[in-house]
Amino acid sequence: MSKINQLKGGAALSYVTIFLTNVVGLLLTPFIIRSLGSAEYGLYTMIGALIGYMSVLDFGLNNTVVRFVAKYKAESDKQGEENFLAHSFIMYMCISLLVIIVGGILYFNLEYLYGDTLTPDQIGKAKIMMLVLIFNLALSLPGGAFRGICSGYEEFVLPKLVNIIRYIVRSLLVVAILLYGGDSISLVILDTIMNLIIISINIYIVIKLLRVRIKMHTYDKKLFINILGFSLWLFVFAIVQQLRWQFGQLIIGAFYTTSIVAIYAVGITLGNYYGAFSGAIAGVFLPRAIQMTVKNIPKKQLTDTFIKISRIILFVLLYILGAFIIVGKDFVFYWVGEEYNMAYYYAIIIMIGLTPTLSQGFANNILEAKQLLRYRGLLLLFLTVTGTVISIYLVRNYGVISMILVTVFFLLLERILMIPYYIKNANLDMLRYYKEIFPLSIIILVSIIISFLKIYFFPNRNLYVLFGSMLCYSFIYIGISILIITTYEKELFKSLLFKIPIIKHWIN
Incomplete structure (x- = not known):
């Protein structure tokens, strides 16, 4: 398949993956919760978060593989590529050993960490899950390198197609396992088996189809240093992500029951779905925008592009946020049940x-294009570690919501502190940016007003009211958007609308 077709096919399959992840996830999550029960679902997510936190021990190496393989391929340096991969897999072997050591330490200290909040039966299940997941992670980290090699070779379609099939099969098997009385241990065993199958397929693609070889030609100490140097800031950003969203489950699990962990996990899941929508939009516009940064683009043109992309993403995000403010409480009730009410907040x-x-x-x-990640990386790390330390104190005394408020406070503080840096180093006119973005805030004000009216006039839950509120909000949202939409956004909307087959046929 040609390079262009690989890019187009890979992009199309990325959207299919996003759609599947969100839709199937929304359908599957309540089924898993009801099948396992809140306590066991909380245990399942907590141990998953613990092992997920260990996944940062790859030090950003998977993304580094993509970058270096693409570089050697562009230079037609087959020997350099083989030598780099050999060095990389030596590092992966060390990382897998580190995962086993760290995992072993956690395994033998589970009673100490969670003895006050978990029952003996839960501790036993947690230990079994940990053993399976440590084995899974020790193989998955080096296994991820083969997916990275595919990306470096711009072989997107087959790996993504395999991943979509895996997601569908895994979802069907989860349903079957739980219907036949399976528990959380069954789910982690299933995930491990599926992982091994996918790694084997990716190895076949790399070795047999792409004919990539891993061979040590010469030992190069400088190459190790270069690999680690490139991986460092990717590792920092991964640490930040884990501290923000995964570490919370470990903190809560140390002070509260697994049922409380489950409620927190549902809130995080909804937040992740929210983020996925922006990823789909950003994927369309950001590649073109990144190319602009390597040229000497004037400040006005760069800011124009920044504003265009941000406004388009915000139109989507604010619609979802507004809708969730209005009907989210009812949605959570019908989705996972009354006991998860706090997940809405x-x-x-x-x-x-x-x-x-x-x-x-x-x-x-x-x-990133200007290789200016150091400042933001250090700022994020400092703010996130500070927020985590404060959260550990607050969550014990003031509940889970205090931890989430602290996390969000530091998220917003990072945005404020980055403004001078964007002005000076990214060459962006941030004052004009906020001036042109501000009108969109009207949407949230309208959402809050509609939400209060809905609560006042329709205090009881009702599916008809839920769908009626969504319909009413959607019409109001479209009306407000028409008033504040720019010419560029109007033309973009028209071009996207006319690509829909039924509308295109009706117009013609």
């Missing part, structure tokens, strides 16, 4: 905190 706070970061991704891409 967790999700709203998380969504508000994520909105500025998700909509300003272009500014971060400029920094």
Whole structure:
């Protein structure tokens, strides 16, 4: 398949993956919760978060593989590529050994960490899950290198297609296992088996189809240093992500029951779905925008592009946020049940905190293109570690919501502190940016007003009211959008609308 077709096919399959992840996830999560029960679902997510936190021990190496393989391929340096991969897999072997050591330490200290909140039966299940997941992670980290090699070779379609098939099969098997009485241990065993199958397929693609070889030609100490140097900031950003969203489950599990962990996990899940929508939009516009940063683009043109992309992302995000404010409480009730009511408030706070970061991704891409990640990396690490330390104190005394508020506070603080850096180093006119973005805030004010009216006039839950509120909000949202939409956005909307087959046929 040609390079262009690989890119187009890979992009199309990325959207299919996003759609499947969100839709199937929304359908599957309540089924898993009801099948396992809140306590066991909380245990399942907590141990998953613990092992997920260990996944940062890859030190950003998977993304480094993509970058270096693409570089050697562009230079037609087959020997350099083989030598680099040999060095990389030596590092992966060390990382897998580190995972086993760290995992072993955690395994033998589970009673000490969670003895006050977990029952003996839960401790036993947690230990079995940990053993399976440590084995899974020790193989998955080096296995991920083969997916990275595919990306470096711009072989997107087959690996993504395999991943989609895996997601569908895994979802069907989860349903079957739980219907036949399976528990959380069954699910982690299933995930491990599926992982091994996918790694084997990716190895076949790399070795047999792409004919890539891993061979040590000469030992190169400088190459190790270069690999680690490139991986460092990717590792920092991964640490930040884990501290923000995964570490919370470990903290809560140390002070509260696994049922409380489960409610927090549902709130985080809804926040992740929210972020996925912006990823789909950003994927369309950001590649073109990144290319602009390597040229000497004037400040006005760069800011224009930044504003265009941010506004388009915000139109989508604010619609979702507004809709969730209005009907989210009812949605959570019908989705996972009354006991998860607090997840609605967790999700709203998380969504508000994520909105500025998700909509300003272009500014971060400029920094990445200019290799100016150090300042933001250090700032994020400092703020996130500070927030985590404060959260550990607050969550014990003031509950889970205090931890989420602290996380979001530091998320928003990072956005504020980055403004001078964007102005100076990314060459962006941030004052004009906020001036042109501000009108969109009207949408949230309208959402809050509609939400209060809905609560006042329709205090009881009703599916008809839920869908009626969504319909009413959608019409009002479209009306407000028409008033504040720019010419560029109007033309873009028309071009996208006319690509829909039924509308295109009706017009013609």
